[in-house]
Amino acid sequence: MKHINTRRSIRKYKSDDIADSLLNRLLSQASRTQTMGNLQLYSVVVTRNAEMKKRLAVAHFNQGMVTEAPVVLTICADFRRTTDWCLLRDANPGYDNFLSFINAASDALLFTQTFCNLAEEEGLGCCYLGTTVYMPQTIIDTLHLPQLVMPVATITLGWPDENPPLTDRLPLDAFVHQETYADNTPERINLFYAEKEQLEENQHFVSINNKKTLAQVFTDCRYTKADNEAMSAGLLETLKRQGFISKETTL
Numbered sequence: 001m002k003h004i005n006t007r008r009s010i011r012k013y014k015s016d017d018i019a020d021s022l023l024n025r026l027l028s029q030a031s032r033t034q035t036m037g038n039l040q041l042y043s044v045v046v047t048r049n050a051e052m053k054k055r056l057a058v059a060h061f062n063q064g065m066v067t068e069a070p071v072v073l074t075i076c077a078d079f080r081r082t083t084d085w086c087l088l089r090d091a092n093p094g095y096d097n098f099l100s101f102i103n104a105a106s107d108a109l110l111f112t113q114t115f116c117n118l119a120e121e122e123g124l125g126c127c128y129l130g131t132t133v134y135m136p137q138t139i140i141d142t143l144h145l146p147q148l149v150m151p152v153a154t155i156t157l158g159w160p161d162e163n164p165p166l167t168d169r170l171p172l173d174a175f176v177h178q179e180t181y182a183d184n185t186p187e188r189i190n191l192f193y194a195e196k197e198q199l200e201e202n203q204h205f206v207s208i209n210n211k212k213t214l215a216q217v218f219t220d221c222r223y224t225k226a227d228n229e230a231m232s233a234g235l236l237e238t239l240k241r242q243g244f245i246s247k248e249t250t251l
Helices: 020-030 050-060 064-068 080-088 098-121 136-143 186-198 200-208 214-222 225-241
Strands: 042-047 071-078 125-129 149-158
Touching (some): 020 098, 050 064, 050 071, 050 136, 064 149, 098 125, 136 149, 186 214, 200 214
Antiparallel strands (some): 125 149
């Protein structure tokens, strides 16, 4: 991981394609990542077709990189394959529940991170799209995902056509706790966020959004309570439709 300290998300790509041989090698290598019970509870849908990328872009707020990247990968939590295997082998699967989704989602996200690390070592650029779980039903319909398959991550992939600056990161003490969780006192919070809040670009975000603090940009503009609650409700409904939560269950 020689490039990990300089890694950055890439949103602009050259038109050069990615060879199937390279992509398949990276996907195969990534499958060596950790997995629960050695079940590999994930599937990856590779999208290259321009029309399909255009349809997927709707679920990602039409971000340009979805249609411009030569390859889009949708990584899914998948208990369908394991369930079908069990049924075919006279076993009685019980994976239509929320715990099974969490296990499969963990497998899928571990695979995603390993793949990204490997791809970047090859000189490829990628961007992780957190929007995957915002409107998952659109993705499910576009990719024809059956029950017990749920999209949890999307990666746009290509050869970089930009070299953006590194984004800031919190200091180690902000997220590493020794033995037990340390209280977030006002003094510690001030220390952890001082550098982030003083960055020129973050101060610009505060100004253009007419807010007093950077935190308000996140709570009032980017990730609002209303949006979070609405998308949470949609996510739960989708998990019910995909068979991971009983329709009678209330969370």
